[in-house]
Amino acid sequence: MFANTKVIKDIIPPKIASAKLHNLALVLFATVMMTIPFGASPYPLTVMVDVGLYSIISMGLILFMGLAGQISLGHAAFFGCGAYISGILTTEYHIAPWLALFLAALITGSIAALIGRLIFRLHGLILAGVTLALNLVFFYLVSSLVDVTGGTMGMMNIPPLSWGQFTSQNLLFNYYLVWIVVILLLVFSLNLADSRAGRALRALNIHAGGSEYAAQVLGVNVTRYKVWVFVLSAVYASLAGSIYAHYTRIIEPNSFMVQSSAMLALMVITGGRSSPWGALLGAGLIVGLRQILRELIPALVGELSGAYELIAYGIILALMLLFLPGGLISLGRRAVPKRESSQDED
Amino acid sequence: MKTNLASLKIAMTSRKKHKKYASGTSLLEVKNVSKTFGVLTVLKNVSFSAQEGNILVIIGPNGAGKSTLLKLTSGLLPLEEGEIWFKQQRLNGLAPHYIASLGITQLFQDIQLFLNMSVIENVMVGCHLSSKTDFVSSGLRLGWAKADEKMIFKRAMSQLSLVGLKDKAFSSPISLSWGQQKLVGLARALATSADLLLLDEPYSGLLGDEIEWLNQLILGLRRQGMTIIIIEHLTDILMGIADQVIVLDHGEKIAEGTPAKIKSNKIVIDAYLGDESSKMDG
Numbered sequence: 001m002f003a004n005t006k007v008i009k010d011i012i013p014p015k016i017a018s019a020k021l022h023n024l025a026l027v028l029f030a031t032v033m034m035t036i037p038f039g040a041s042p043y044p045l046t047v048m049v050d051v052g053l054y055s056i057i058s059m060g061l062i063l064f065m066g067l068a069g070q071i072s073l074g075h076a077a078f079f080g081c082g083a084y085i086s087g088i089l090t091t092e093y094h095i096a097p098w099l100a101l102f103l104a105a106l107i108t109g110s111i112a113a114l115i116g117r118l119i120f121r122l123h124g125l126i127l128a129g130v131t132l133a134l135n136l137v138f139f140y141l142v143s144s145l146v147d148v149t150g151g152t153m154g155m156m157n158i159p160p161l162s163w164g165q166f167t168s169q170n171l172l173f174n175y176y177l178v179w180i181v182v183i184l185l186l187v188f189s190l191n192l193a194d195s196r197a198g199r200a201l202r203a204l205n206i207h208a209g210g211s212e213y214a215a216q217v218l219g220v221n222v223t224r225y226k227v228w229v230f231v232l233s234a235v236y237a238s239l240a241g242s243i244y245a246h247y248t249r250i251i252e253p254n255s256f257m258v259q260s261s262a263m264l265a266l267m268v269i270t271g272g273r274s275s276p277w278g279a280l281l282g283a284g285l286i287v288g289l290r291q292i293l294r295e296l297i298p299a300l301v302g303e304l305s306g307a308y309e310l311i312a313y314g315i316i317l318a319l320m321l322l323f324l325p326g327g328l329i330s331l332g333r334r335a336v337p338k339r340e341s342s343q344d345e346d
Numbered sequence: 347m348k349t350n351l352a353s354l355k356i357a358m359t360s361r362k363k364h365k366k367y368a369s370g371t372s373l374l375e376v377k378n379v380s381k382t383f384g385v386l387t388v389l390k391n392v393s394f395s396a397q398e399g400n401i402l403v404i405i406g407p408n409g410a411g412k413s414t415l416l417k418l419t420s421g422l423l424p425l426e427e428g429e430i431w432f433k434q435q436r437l438n439g440l441a442p443h444y445i446a447s448l449g450i451t452q453l454f455q456d457i458q459l460f461l462n463m464s465v466i467e468n469v470m471v472g473c474h475l476s477s478k479t480d481f482v483s484s485g486l487r488l489g490w491a492k493a494d495e496k497m498i499f500k501r502a503m504s505q506l507s508l509v510g511l512k513d514k515a516f517s518s519p520i521s522l523s524w525g526q527q528k529l530v531g532l533a534r535a536l537a538t539s540a541d542l543l544l545l546d547e548p549y550s551g552l553l554g555d556e557i558e559w560l561n562q563l564i565l566g567l568r569r570q571g572m573t574i575i576i577i578e579h580l581t582d583i584l585m586g587i588a589d590q591v592i593v594l595d596h597g598e599k600i601a602e603g604t605p606a607k608i609k610s611n612k613i614v615i616d617a618y619l620g621d622e623s624s625k626m627d628g
Binding site: 188189191192195196197198199200202203205208209210211213214215216217218219220221222228229232 | 421498
């Protein structure tokens with residue numbers, strides 16, 4: 001009737017430990033992330049900012065792909081939407097960067113809602129194809145609208161985000177900004193996964209043992225939930241895009257190509273689709289690997305790593321799907337005792 | 347599985363009684379419903395009504411169109427020909443989740459439990475309509491969302507107690523026997539507080555005492571005013587609890603009446619019951 005039960009066991013959602021243990025892990029994680037910058041050199045901090053940004057997008061994708069079982073190969077477009085809308089609002093309309101960040105999230109969310117209403121009658125590979133096409137449309141749109149977006153040359157001199165005397169030109173400021181957002185969204189996502197809305201999303205995940213038929217006869221508005229989780233994941237991506245734009249201050253279409261979307265999907269699969277924690281693991285693994293490959297490959301073959309990186313990602317994806325379909329998070333789940341009650345936090 | 351019928355009796359008495367819709371009227375009316383899949387006609391001009399607080403049993407051989415009829419009622423299949431009315435509201439064209447919100451739910455023949463959730467979470471999805479918490483309030487874990495979650499948990503637990511599976515609340519559905527999975531599916535359906543329960547072959551795969559347990563549960567639900575439509579093959583078990591029986595054959599209604607009337611109906615005996623009894627004898 002359903003898929004392989006071993007796979008299902010691996011992707012059973014975050015009932016991994018007692019609520020207290022879970023909260024403790026969160027506090028511990030937040031403490032570690034907040035103390036990392038002390039004594040760290042700029043290079044690892046720059047990498048960690050990248051990990052944080054990709055974690056934000058992947059977390060949204062985990063809600064969409066892992067929890068609700070939908071497929072997207074176009075989320076880099078929403079990442080780009082956030083970046084470009086923030087960029088345009090601040091450089092062309094001189095809107096304050098923080099306000100631009102929120103407006104970008106609002107506009108991106110509205111675009112996602114509009115698209116979602118149109119595409120969520122589709123399933124599986126067709127849905128994946130449509131999201132891929134949307135990413136291509138976005139790419140060619142921002143490349144063509146030279147007057148608005150700067151075309152392939154991109155946008156420059158995007159003003160930084162600032163807080164008092166600190167601005168996002170400062171690496172430490174960026175690090176804390178990104179990781180505070182990661183932690184807040186992690187808490188939000190974990191709460192969501194273990195709630196009425198989270199259960200409704202899991203109920204329609206046909207790839208992990210859910211059933212849209214059963215969800216519907218129990219009163220779950222399947223289309224509405226798909227659209228909402230799509231919007232939420234787009235808002236996550238938009239937030240990351242805006243922070244990225246104000247951090248790098250230069251954006252260009254290549255950062256938001258289909259390859260970026262594929263890499264995001266890879267982060268979700270390698271980290272683990274069943275829990276928002278998987279986003280952090282996946283982003284950490286792929287960004288870390290990218291840094292290693294970029295240094296290792298030129299030293300070994302005397303060429304830039306570009307194509308070799310893609311080969312490496314392909315191999316990792318194949319190995320993960322074969323030997324660890326639940327992603328890195330499923331390793332931890334096997335080590336932690338099962339949660340006794342979902343109500344013991346009360 | 348706990349098969350203690352006394353404990354079922356206690357659990358049933360603590361269950362809330364159904365609010366009466368309008369006495370003496372039909373809760374569900376099916377009018378001239380036909381359904382075709384391509385060139386195959388599955389249902390031909392079927393009409394019947396289900397009275398409130400009654401158990402209506404629909405029997406018929408494989409391919410008679412029984413499951414299709416239930417799916418048309420719950421909105422899972424589009425209704426192109428004929429009409430279905432529930433509480434004097436036309437169901438044609440309504441989405442299944444909306445029909446569920448009107449008070450109709452279904453237990454599938456293959457149960458379709460959510461295997462990516464624990465048993466209690468499955469039943470908590472059944473309470474979906476009793477809460478309004480959304481993405482934001484859930485994500486921020488606002489006070490009222492927490493209170494709602496607690497209420498849903500308690501309701502789900504009481505439904506699990508009703509089917510005698512409270513001790514399996516935190517198990518995975520995969521670890522349960524087929525019979526236990528059926529009962530979880532039933533608890534999940536009951537958690538919706540529906541007025542009309544559609545049961546698609548609920549007895550299939552159940553063993554002796556499990557069948558008796560389910561019989562008592564269904565009778566208890568009827569006593570509380572719930573309307574139940576059952577489609578099944580096990581005719582002699584159902585004849586004992588049915589108020590009204592409809593017989594389908596090749597998509598057509600060939601008989602309707604009380605169990606006693608159906609048992610003595612020659613057309614039914616020729617088309618179905620005779621065949622069933624000879625199988626049982628064999």
